[in-house]
Amino acid sequence: MSDRPLPDPEAAIRAEAAAWFTRLRGPATTAQRREFEGWRAASPKHARAFDELETAWSATAAPGQRVAEEQAGRLDFFLAAMDAEKLARRRKTTRRAMGAGAALLLLLGAGTWLERPSLLQDLATDHVTTRGERRQIALPDGSTALLDADSALASAYTAGERRVRLLRGVAYFEVWPSAVPFLVEAVGGEIRVLGTKFDVRVLGDEAVVTLAEGRVAVTASGARAVLEPGQRLRFGQNGLQPVEPANLDQDLSWRDGRFAFYRMPLAEVLEEVGRYRPGRILILDHALGARQVSGSFPLADTDAALASLQASIGFQMRRLGGRLVVISP
Template structure:
């Protein structure tokens, strides 16, 4: 009697590699709404995609348990981690850092980096700051808002704001995440942009505020801008900039204001910027995700001017300049190795 083998066909090595890349990316602690949407598209592509994802998660959970038992039985087998100064950041970021440290010590570079059951948590924590936003832009989108007769605010890619209204007029905005440029025509009342624990206030001229990952940067293009922070106050003149986070306010520094505002002209301008930071900036404007896994190239410096509308050409140029290998995966994922 003939019997039919009903066991499922083995998953391809390529599909499992894709699953490992997604797991590593999602567990990095630097996940955007676009990343989550791209991952869902990849995951929903077929039943095999879901199976590959779950199998890799299961293997990692098993390895993690075994590694923990080994360390308990052999406490001197692994060196103690180097002391790291305490950083008063949110608990989520600290947990992510702990996972990365464990993964670095227990797995090879190409191994999966995910804890069992983290996938729903990743999607829950995507873009929490956009809640309550009045206006937001999508990836690659820019939008200009005329909030008063002489107040124009331009929102860059992936930007969320909430408006402050008094007597029917918008007198301020809270920048929840992203980048906003303010053009003032000398109105009777000053205009304020709040970001994190600080704020920037001006009555005329032009200035920009960038707020990402808990770090803010205020640049005065024209006129004068007053920056207030729990750590102090700063007065900015044209072509000056100040940065801050929840605890520290920097001194005033001089900058190339035209380069800072290049995004409004459809360009990204870099001057001796690390390649890993250039890739992160490109990810803000490009659908999908670019992941740089070439450790030797991360700190290479980039100087150049790239068109936002032609970022694939920019990536090809970076690939050639730094002798990288590019591999495209479903969901808009591009791996540079």
């Protein structure tokens, strides 16, 4: 059991509201929506916390979020924001002020999308790392989690189980042996262990678990598989893929500041690079993103990593505004 003090009730309600807001912006099920309505109706404080969060999001982050939903629209939005600012300077005094205000709102939305695309998710979690940051987290039972850059982890310990949820990014767990089960949730799947060392990486709507020591059981969509040391498995809401051998030196190299990969889709490699640099990387072609690549590079120099990938594959790369990198065939 955890010895941590009880959380502040108001803070807990705000965290619950943020969690519901984040969940409902995705493909929530009918059952989840009914559960949300029940939570909202249970207390006026619940409804007020949710409404305040929704209002704040509509005023600041919503423009950037809407842009992020359509890749082509993302680029148009960012460029339009910069064009609006330039156009405002050429207007008469009164119209210039109005145009500047509109451009500022656009740029605020673009800034949220570029620099803090997971802002709402961060509000609903316990541990967050920024881009370029790796941090060791001490969990209440003595277990540890090393979080890779731009990762988010939530924990919920009870007398009967030790449960954590990896919302995004990568985490390497060293679990303290106990009769109380240790469970990791990620993208619709669950990993159950008693005492072991393993790595979990969230990649969009899937995740990959790599086992270094001990044994883990992975469950997703009713399917179950048990991993032995030196094995890895990709899973998600569509179930489990076949268990495959892992290259531990390669798969766990991020802990030492390197990223090594073999026959990995370019889009997933760019996602890893993006966690170590400011701004965003956009890839505008699905077929290009699906191309498999192999290599290794230091995570501290992402410009060199992008140049190396460009040289090996031959894609076009444009840098806009110092924060946006656009990849195309």
